Amino acid sequence: xxxxxxxxxxxxxxxxxxxxxxxxxxxxxxxxxxxxxxxxxxxxxxxxxxxxxxxxxxxxxxxxxxxxxxxxxxxxxxxxxxxxxxxxxxxxxxxxxxxxxxxxxxxxxxxxxxxxxxxxxxxxxxxxxxxxxxxxxxxxxxxxxxxxxxxxxxxxxxxxxxxxxxxxxxxxxxxxxxxxxxxxxxxxxxxxxxxxxxxxxxxxxxxxxxxxxxxxxxxxxxxxxxxxxxxxxxxxxxxxxxxxxxxxxxxxxxxxxxxxxxxxxxxxxxxxxxxxxxxxxxxxxxxxxxxxxxxxxxxxxxxxxxxxxxxxxxxxxxxxxxxxxxxxxxxxxxxxxxxxxxxxxxxxxxxxxxxxxxxxxxxxxxxxxxxxxxxxxxxxxxxxxxxxxxxxxxxxxxxxxxxxxxxxxxxxxxxxxxxxxxxxxxxxxxxxxxxxxxxxxxxxxxxxxxxxxxxxxxxxxxxxxxxxxxxxxxxxxxxxxxxxxxxxxxxxxxxxxxxxxxxxxxxxxxxxxxxxxxxxxxxxxxxxxxxxxxxxxxxxxxxxxxxxxxxxxxxxxxxxxxxxxxxxxxxxxxxxxxxxxxxxxxxxxxxxxxxxxxxxxxxxxxxxxxxxxxxxxxxxxxxxxxxxxxxxx
Numbered sequence: 001x002x003x004x005x006x007x008x009x010x011x012x013x014x015x016x017x018x019x020x021x022x023x024x025x026x027x028x029x030x031x032x033x034x035x036x037x038x039x040x041x042x043x044x045x046x047x048x049x050x051x052x053x054x055x056x057x058x059x060x061x062x063x064x065x066x067x068x069x070x071x072x073x074x075x076x077x078x079x080x081x082x083x084x085x086x087x088x089x090x091x092x093x094x095x096x097x098x099x100x101x102x103x104x105x106x107x108x109x110x111x112x113x114x115x116x117x118x119x120x121x122x123x124x125x126x127x128x129x130x131x132x133x134x135x136x137x138x139x140x141x142x143x144x145x146x147x148x149x150x151x152x153x154x155x156x157x158x159x160x161x162x163x164x165x166x167x168x169x170x171x172x173x174x175x176x177x178x179x180x181x182x183x184x185x186x187x188x189x190x191x192x193x194x195x196x197x198x199x200x201x202x203x204x205x206x207x208x209x210x211x212x213x214x215x216x217x218x219x220x221x222x223x224x225x226x227x228x229x230x231x232x233x234x235x236x237x238x239x240x241x242x243x244x245x246x247x248x249x250x251x252x253x254x255x256x257x258x259x260x261x262x263x264x265x266x267x268x269x270x271x272x273x274x275x276x277x278x279x280x281x282x283x284x285x286x287x288x289x290x291x292x293x294x295x296x297x298x299x300x301x302x303x304x305x306x307x308x309x310x311x312x313x314x315x316x317x318x319x320x321x322x323x324x325x326x327x328x329x330x331x332x333x334x335x336x337x338x339x340x341x342x343x344x345x346x347x348x349x350x351x352x353x354x355x356x357x358x359x360x361x362x363x364x365x366x367x368x369x370x371x372x373x374x375x376x377x378x379x380x381x382x383x384x385x386x387x388x389x390x391x392x393x394x395x396x397x398x399x400x401x402x403x404x405x406x407x408x409x410x411x412x413x414x415x416x417x418x419x420x421x422x423x424x425x426x427x428x429x430x431x432x433x434x435x436x437x438x439x440x441x442x443x444x445x446x447x448x449x450x451x452x453x454x455x456x457x458x459x460x461x462x463x464x465x466x467x468x469x470x471x472x473x474x475x476x477x478x479x480x481x482x483x484x485x486x487x488x489x490x491x492x493x494x495x496x497x498x499x500x501x502x503x504x505x506x507x508x509x510x511x512x513x514x515x516x517x518x519x520x521x522x523x524x525x526x527x528x529x530x531x532x533x534x535x536x537x538x539x540x541x542x543x544x545x546x547x548x549x550x551x552x553x554x555x556x557x558x559x560x561x562x563x564x565x566x567x568x569x570x571x572x573x574x575x576x577x578x579x580x581x582x583x584x585x586x587x588x589x590x591x592x593x594x595x596x597x598x599x600x601x602x603x604x605x606x607x608x609x610x611x612x613x614x615x616x617x618x619x620x621x622x623x624x625x626x627x628x629x630x631x632x633x
Contacts, residue, residue: 035102035106035181035182035183036101036102036181036182036183037179037180037181038095038098038105038162038180038181038182039095039162039180040075040076040078040178040179040180041060041076041078041079041080041177041178041179042060042076042077042078043060043078044059045058045059045060046058046059046060046093048095048096049093049094049095049096050093050094051091051092051093052091052092052093052094053089053090053091053092053166054084054085054089054090054091055082055084055089055090055091055166055174056080056082056084056091056092056093056164056166057084060078060079060080060081061078061079061080061081061083061084062077062078063077063079063081064081064143065081065083065084066337068081068083068143068338069143069338070143071110071143071144071145071176072143072144072145073108073110073144073145073146074108074110074145074176074178074179075108075178075179076178078178079108079145079176079177079178080093080164080175080176080177080178081111081174081176082111082118082164082166082174082175082176083111083174086563087112087168087172087173087174088173089166090166090167090168090173091166092163092164092165092166092167093163093164094123094161094162094163094164095161095162095163096161097159097160097161098159098160098161099157099158099159099160100152100155100156100157100158100159100160100182101156101182102152102156102182102183102184103151103152103153103156103183103184103185103186104149104150104151104152104182104183104184104185104186104187105122105149105150105152105162105180105181105182105183106147106148106149106179106180106181106182106183106185106186106187107120107132107147107148107149107177107178107179107180107181107187108145108146108147108148108176108177108178108179109132109133109134109145109146109148109175109176109177110134110143110144110145110146110175110176110177111134111143111172111174111175111176112133112134112166112168112172112173112174112175113133113134113172113460113466113489114133114134114167114168114172114173114466114489115133115464115466116131116133116167117165117166117167117168117173118133118134118165118166118167118168118172118173118174118175119131119132119133119134119164119165119175120132120162120163120164120165120175120177121162121163121164121165122150122152122155122160122161122162123160123161123162123163124155124158124159124160125158125159128163129155130150130152132148132150134172134174134175134176143176145176145177145178147187147188148187149183149186149187151186162180164177172489172490204271204272204273205271205272205273205274205277205278205279205280206269206270206271206272206279207269207270207279207280207282208267208268208269208270209267209268209270209282209283209284210266210267210284211233211260211263211264211265211266211267211268211284212264212284212285212286213260213264213284213285213286213287214259214260214261214264214286215257215258215259215260215284215285215286215287215288216231216239216257216258216259216260216268216270216282216283216284217255217256217257217282217283217284217285217288217289218243218245218255218256218257218258218272218278218281218282218283218334219245219246219249219252219254219255219256219278219281220243220244220245220246220252220253220254220255220256220310220334220335220336220570221244221245221246221247221251221252221253222244222253222254222336222568223244223251223253224243224244224245224246224247224251224253224335225244225245225246225247225274225275225276226242226243226244226245227242227243227244227245227272227273227274227275227278228240228241228242228243228271228272228273228274229241229242229243229270229271229272229273229282229334230270230271230272231258231260231268231269231270231271232268232269232271233263233266233267233268233269234266235370236370236371236372237365237368237370237371237372237375238260238263238268238371238372239258239362239372240362240363240364240365240366240375241333241334241339241340241342241363241364242334242335242339242340243256243272243274243334243335244334244335244336244337244339245272245274245275245276245278246276246278247275247276248276249281252281252291253291253336253568253570254290254291254292254309254570255288255289255290255291255309256309256310256333256334257288257289257309257333258333258359259358259359260284261358268284270282288308290570291570292569292570294308297569297570297571298568298569299566299567299568299569300569300571301574303352303577303600303603304562304574304575304576304577305327305346305354305559305574305575306571306573306574306575307329307331307344307346307356307571308356308571309333309570309571310331310332310333310334310335310336310570310571310572311331311332311335311336311337311338311339311571311572311573312329312330312331312332312344312561312571312572312573312574312575313329313330313338313544313561313573314329314330314382314491314513314543314544314546314561315327315328315329315544315545315546315559315560315561315575316328316329316330316343316382316383316384316385316405316407316546317343317345317360317383317384317385317405317407318384318385318546318547318548318549318559319384319385319386319387319403319548319549319550320387320548320549320550320551320552321387321401321403321422321423321550322400322401322422323349324347324348324349324422324423325347325348325349325350325351325548326345326346326347326385326403326423327345327346327347327348327354327559328343328344328345328346328360328361328385328405329343329344329561329575330343330344330380330381330382331343331344331359333359336572337572340363340364340379341363341379341380341381341410342359342360342361342362342363342380343359343360343361343380343405343407344356344359344360345357345358345359345360345423347423350599350602351548351557351559351578351597351599352578352597352599352600352602352603357423357424359374360374360405360417360419360423360426361374361375361376361380361405361407361417361426361428362374362375362376362380363375363376363378363379363380364376364378364379365377365428366378373425373426373427373428374417374425374426374427374428375428376407376409376412376415376417376428377409377410377411377412377432378409378410378411378412379409379410380407380408380409381407381408381409381410381440381441382407382408382440382441382490382491382544383405383406383407383408383414383441383442383443383444384405384406384407384442384443384444384546384549385403385404385405385406385444385549386403386404386406386444386445386446386549386550387401387402387403387404387549387550388401388402388403388404388418388476389401389446389550390451392453392474392475392476393418393475393476393477394475395418395420396420397420398420400420400421400422402418402419402420403418403419403422403423404416404417404418404444404476405417405418405419405426406442406443406444406455407442408440408441408442409432409433412432412433412436413432413433413434413435413436413437414433414434414435414436414437414440414442414455414457415428415429415432415433415434416429416432416434416476417429429477431477434473434476434477434478434479435455435457435471435479437459437460437461437469438459438460438461439457439458439459439460439461439469440457440458440490441457441458441490441491441492442455442456442457442492443455443456443457443492443493443494443546444549445494445495445549446549446550447472447524449524450472450524451474452472452473452474452524453472453473453474453476454470454471454472454494454524454525455470455471455472455473455479456468456469456470456492456493456494456510457469457471457492458488458489458490458491458492458512459484461484464484464486464487466486466487466488466489467484467485467486467487467488468484468485468488468492468494468510468512468527469481469482469483469484469485470482470483470484470525470526470527472524472525482525482526483525483526483527485510485518485527485529487534488510488511488512489512489513489514490512490513490544491512491513491543491544491545491546492510492511492512493509493510493511493512493545493546493547493558494508494509494510494522494527495508495509495547495556495581496508496509496522497509497556497581497582497583497592498583499583499584499585499590500583500584500585501582507519507520507521507530507583507590508520508521508522508527509581509583509592510527511534511537513543513544513545514536514543515536515537515538515539515542515543515545515560516534516535516536517534517535517536517537517592518531518534518535519531519535519583519589519590519592531589535591535592537581537592537593537594538560538594541562541563541564542560542561542562542563542576543560543561543563544560544561545558545559545560545561545576546558546559546560547581555580555597556580556581556582557578557579557580557581557597558576558578558579558581558594559575559576559577559578559579560575560576561573561575561576562574562575562576577596577597577600578596578597578599578600579594579595579596579597580594580595580596580597580598581593581594582595
């Protein structure tokens, strides 16, 4: 192990030269109070540390990995990051044995918050005597690493080892670790993590553009250079987002767009922080620009809902109102990978043919007083939607019932936005956040017997560290905590189903993003499972499913995030086909079944022909089925 001279450490870190610690350890004799470096993960491999499984790879990561939220708070260039290939892979990383010589072991840790599954152990005599879990507990979640420490006074003189574990495959099923040291001082509880010196920010290219059409059109590269686009009209902030800008016009992979329909005829101020003069390529227009035929791209799903451009992940806000199904989702309109988190919006009469609408929610308003009405403080993370039939919040104007979206505004808390014009425009509630806690992903449910609202959400409430918690309200504005069910993570769901179709025998169901569910009773404040453990309704690259609220026919229909990469396309990821959830009696007890909805049958052509014994080759592929997205053309 290496010893770090604390007098020099601060000066080295302040200059951003964390890699120089090795040299300091060689040239500076250590005093009794020096920190002893166990590993800073700056080497080209893990050295004598032993890996098992696939999550850790063969060497430390160099920052953020593909498809991951931005990782911050680590020191130097390298760290342990098990998002290698996404959240699916598992494994462990174990250090060589060392002697405990100081009162504390300090470390930076971040990522998933699964107790006992995404964690770091101190092993003494082969047994875990202390553990720490990634602090993914901020509103909205975070990839930021924070300082933690163990008090190891009673183990001084003992032989020990560090073991980092990733044994979770669902959402946030990964862990980030860096800068493990022995020290005579404890870490301050989660102060702002150190950030090494950054490269100079890209230059800011600014210009004014006359808004002549509905769209602000700008170029994107799938291997672009991350920049920042800010759009203002007068003194109002209209858009603020990170963009994957191309280095030059020859590197453009596709054209993105932002809605500017409210400002046609006005002049917008455009600020593009980018390595290239990308501001010169930004235009206003009435038509979206496409380099490939829209909805007929090589990898375009033909009967799954998929967004026009950019990255998608979780379905959000699904509800039925005034003859239309409304579908929202986590959307990055300006890049091929996760970023920004607008809420995409599409409508359908049948859950099969979808028409994409303007984004419902916008991120990164910060504390700007004059920002677009639909703009949140931070990013608009996952949530749900419903219809305030009884006008409990008092927002209704005219005869149209108010639609309400509940979502996690990162860095702020659980928040609401509402629409009084059938989803055409959205207003961020001025009283946000309505719930402030450690967690995210509110599911908004109307509980008819009690005539009150319920929000079910992921909550890091002690002592469990991972719960579905329930909050209640009469008016959508004032919320009170009711109870928690331990053992669940993000993307909570709560609904009631009849057993074998019998309306006199209904059961409540809860589940989270991994589709593992429990059946039981819910009294409007507390869920009581009727069995031990959890069941599972589906598997595979299918995550964070959500069900439509306020359905016209009482059916419970879900759509999930289909985690399927679309390399080389102007869009990435897609959604599952809608499936109806039902409860049926089995020999093992009631179990949930998922069937494709009956509306999908309309995609079948009349008078189908049977073909057999025909070889399929690259020159004679099967003909594509009719495209369910054709209504969007």
